[in-house]
Amino acid sequence: MSHCHTLIQNLRQNGYRITPQREMIIESLAHQPGHQTAEQVFDQVKTRTRSVNIATIYRTLDLLVSQGLATRTSLCEGEVVYATRQHGPHIHLVCRQCGCLINADSGLMVGVSDQLQALYGFDADLQHISITGLCTACQHNSPQGG
Amino acid sequence: MSHCHTLIQNLRQNGYRITPQREMIIESLAHQPGHQTAEQVFDQVKTRTRSVNIATIYRTLDLLVSQGLATRTSLCEGEVVYATRQHGPHIHLVCRQCGCLINADSGLMVGVSDQLQALYGFDADLQHISITGLCTACQHNSPQGG
DNA sequence: CTCGTTATTGCGAATGGTCGCAATAATATT
DNA sequence: AATATTATTGCGACCATTCGCAATAACGAG
Numbered sequence A, B: 001m002s003h004c005h006t007l008i009q010n011l012r013q014n015g016y017r018i019t020p021q022r023e024m025i026i027e028s029l030a031h032q033p034g035h036q037t038a039e040q041v042f043d044q045v046k047t048r049t050r051s052v053n054i055a056t057i058y059r060t061l062d063l064l065v066s067q068g069l070a071t072r073t074s075l076c077e078g079e080v081v082y083a084t085r086q087h088g089p090h091i092h093l094v095c096r097q098c099g100c101l102i103n104a105d106s107g108l109m110v111g112v113s114d115q116l117q118a119l120y121g122f123d124a125d126l127q128h129i130s131i132t133g134l135c136t137a138c139q140h141n142s143p144q145g146g
Numbered sequence C: 001c002t003c004g005t006t007a008t009t010g011c012g013a014a015t016g017g018t019c020g021c022a023a024t025a026a027t028a029t030t
Numbered sequence D: 001a002a003t004a005t006t007a008t009t010g011c012g013a014c015c016a017t018t019c020g021c022a023a024t025a026a027c028g029a030g
Helices: A003-013 A020-030 A038-046 A054-066 A106-120 A136-141 B003-013 B020-030 B038-046 B054-066 B106-120 B136-141
Strands: A070-074 A080-084 A090-095 A101-104 A128-134 B070-074 B080-084 B090-095 B101-104 B128-134
Touching: A003 A020, A020 A038, A020 A054, A020 A080, A038 A054, A038 A080, A054 A070, A054 A080, A070 A128, A090 A106, A101 B106, A106 A128, A106 B101, A106 B106, B003 B020, B020 B038, B020 B054, B020 B080, B038 B054, B038 B080, B054 B070, B054 B080, B070 B128, B090 B106, B106 B128
Parallel strands: A090 A128, B090 B128
Antiparallel strands: A070 A080, A090 A101, B070 B080, B090 B101
16 A cells, blocks of 8 residues: 555544545655645646645645644745655754755654653654754854854 | 843844844843744834834844844744743643643753754754644544554 | 535635835944 | 945735635435
8 A cells, every 4th residue: 555545544544534635635745755845735736636726735734734644844944845754754954044954864853752752741743853053154153153 | 231132232243233123122022031923022012113014023033033042933823933042941842733832841952952063063943942743632532643 | 326414625815924125224434 | 413335124015824604525324
């Protein structure tokens, strides 16, 4: 069973209706190796059907995120991207000065994840997040580096 | 020297002009114990002067964040709030199902911060962030708890 | 297959936030 | 104090996203 079928089955089991729009949106996300913006998902779905509205794109992406089936990540310049859980786990390091992006290994967050579960009973989504801060270059250019 | 004067001096030293609007926005943030939305900052500044525009509020808040003098945090239901660095460090745990908020101690992130600096030369802002996931109650209500 | 229930959709309006640009004003220089 | 430079502002237009609601359609029952 392919990944998008898994996602669709998941929604069905949670009592959600599987509309053609939802299937196409899920397929668009599942078949993309990286992440994409809501606009990109919309553009891709529009090539398959005229009968889809941007509001439906946003609603469905929100549903997938709230069900833990996709992640929403803020990258540089406020760009918001979505990806399925199958998208390889990693951390986006976003410099708040120059806006550059650095990918980091999400294994760094294992300890934090365990502690959040132990101390607060919270199951954190830490496999695909973005962290802001200063890159090496900008630390040397700014008195706020500390 | 009060906190807002510190922030203002910081901007001046970094070559930014200190306009009356900026002073009032900084004072609004510095004098608030918690965090507030851009709209709340705007409402507060509007009680002092008519001569301020919402675009200026957003530009100034963005400047403070990019200079590391304030933090921007996404809470539940997409609400974005701002706070100065003096606002006590903590982590917001945001449940992506029910939207509840749990505050966690930011000390959990010390190890991660050190590793990001050591491995990637990245100075992460981890003292005041939000992490999404599932709270204890929602883990038991959802098959995606794992 | 038909039908009733109700979740979901498309749509235009609304909201939160950003952009381009002329006008304004902070600041440095004289 | 006057003046030039140029950063910053207010404004309306625009963009990304969400909202309310009537119409549509997925799904279960018979």
